[in-house]
Amino acid sequence: MNTSPITKWDGATAYFTYADNPNMMLALLALSAVIVVGSIIFGAFHEKECYVKVEENGKR
């Protein structure tokens, strides 16, 4: 997969992967945001499940 925005180093400025592809940048940004939000939601469910077990059984 060729993700490089440059073909030579002379005169290169922003050279990170997909620097020349705004759609891919936005897609990756959205993906990372989904990971952050999704992880918080996942953590909330796990936490709630643990609390319910303790409330019902007195232990996890």
Added chain:
Amino acid sequence: MEQQIADLTAKLAALEASTKMSGTINSEVFYWWCIALMIVIHAGFLAYEMGASRAKNVLASGIKNILAFAFIVPTFFFFGWWIYLAFPGGITVADAAADGLPWAQKMGPNLADNATGIFWGAFALFAATTASIMSGAVIERIRMTGFIILAIFLGSVVWILGASWGWHPSGWLTTEYGFHDVGAAGCVHLIAGAFALGVLINLGPRIGKFNADGTANEIGGHNMPMTVIGLMLIIVGFFGFLGGCIIYVNGGQWTNIYGQPTTLSAFSFNTLMGFCGGLIGAWVKTRDPFWMMSGGLVGIISAAAGLDVWYPPLAFAIGFFGAFMAPIVAKMVEKAGIDDAVAAVAVHGWGGLWGVIACGLFASGYPNINDMPPVSLMGQLIGASVFLALGFGSGFFLSLVLKMFGLLRVPPNSEILGLDKTKVPLAAYPEGLRAMPAE
């Protein structure tokens, strides 16, 4: 002859370019190591909070602290840096904000920009420090989900908005009122302490902290040496934090965040003198090693606003007073029925408030640049009031919303059993040290 002049001119140009690039790279190297030292702050907060927790909550407190760091760095990339660049004028968005958008060409590896990444990194670590300040206050009873949301909000929105207003060369508190706070006593410590106070009011005390008649019980952590060593690690990390507060000017004198000339030597004098003033102030007041090390931190925070200008014995005295008063403030917080497990409100909130006001009391008249107002007591009081309102208001409001949705506090049985046994798949001390019976 002409050829020799041309050769010399070319050599001179090459030398100038080389010197300039060396300066640029030196600047990057300087802030790179400031970032590394600031991570030591987190090692310190980690040890501090785990030591201050009872054995039944040690790992849960550690996880909470680590996750604050983990979630703040990406969210600071998403919107924190943009907020800093966007709002120095107040609520209108500055043109420079475009450079902080997460899809900007400066927000990634770029051979034409050696500055953005390293400054973003330093500010992200300031953000994580700010959230860690709140983290210790709420141990042993806050829900992880609610804590992460609060940490993101404090670290990637609230403090950086305050920094844009009062810790930025074009911040309106400086351009309008001459606000001066080179070591971030206000935007980091005062805001975080006030935010924590707002959260604590809605969170409530740990079970067993207060008796029916309102008197308080001491809930000791399980490992005071770990807490004290953690505090010393925070002090080590503060040299990275304060180093990150000074601007490396390629080929010129250092400046503070406002563009006023200063030296790293000035910071060295006053950080160490404030630290030791704080150690002694807390020792005189309490003779307690926890408060001595916390007092050292208060001493640095108290001297932080004017680190660039203090006569060192004055920094010592300011640190002494701040730390002498901090245990009194902590007792007042406790008497108000608020359970601040690590005295974050007193150490950071009071220390930051006193530091900002002390700068107005003892450093008024120091000139600004570009015809902006000089340092004044009124300017410092305005800045302190803005930070206090911003921190407390946002912390109180957001935690109230989380409370309404049941996301703020763990259920009582889990709190009594201990958060490690409730949700952590490991034991902190599988052999030897056992948790005390449920309190």
